Amino acid sequence: MRQYAIKRVALFIPTVLLVTLIAFVVMRVIPGDPAIAILEGDGGGQYTQFDLDKLRAELGTDRPIAVQYIEWIGGVVRGDFGESLWFKSSVMTELGSRIPVTVELAILSTLMA
Structure with a gap:
């Protein structure tokens, strides 16, 4: 049993890394x-190259893809999922407000099944 658990944990780590890599890519x-989508949505399409470069730096999309992935994984491990582009607030805040309803629906659907 112990050997089986060790094997499952050993397979879990590369599987999680592969799934996160696929999601990221x-x-x-x-x-x-x-950055262009955000600027065009916020200001009606009026922006300068400076604004575009500044937003790309803030979002981190101006860095190499490998650096972006490592920073993204680090944020996920710390529970920092970034800022919602739609709601302009922390993703964790948005998730936190929706988790109670999700749990309630899961419990009710389990009881009904």
């Missing part, structure tokens, strides 16, 4: 620049 290869 998928979010980076979708068409469009997030």
Whole structure:
């Protein structure tokens, strides 16, 4: 039993890394620049190259992809999922406000099943 548990834990780590890498890459290869989308959504399309470069630096999209991934993983491990681009608040705050309803729905659906 102990051998089985060690094997499962040993397989868990590369699996999690692979899944996070796939999620990260998928979010980076979708068409469009997030900085341009944010600036066009906020100011009606009026922005300068300086504004664009500044926002890219804030978002971290101006750094190499490997550095972005390592920083992203570090944030996930610390529980820092960043800021919501839609709600302009912490993702953890948004998740925290929705977790009670999610748990309630999960419990009710389990009881009904």
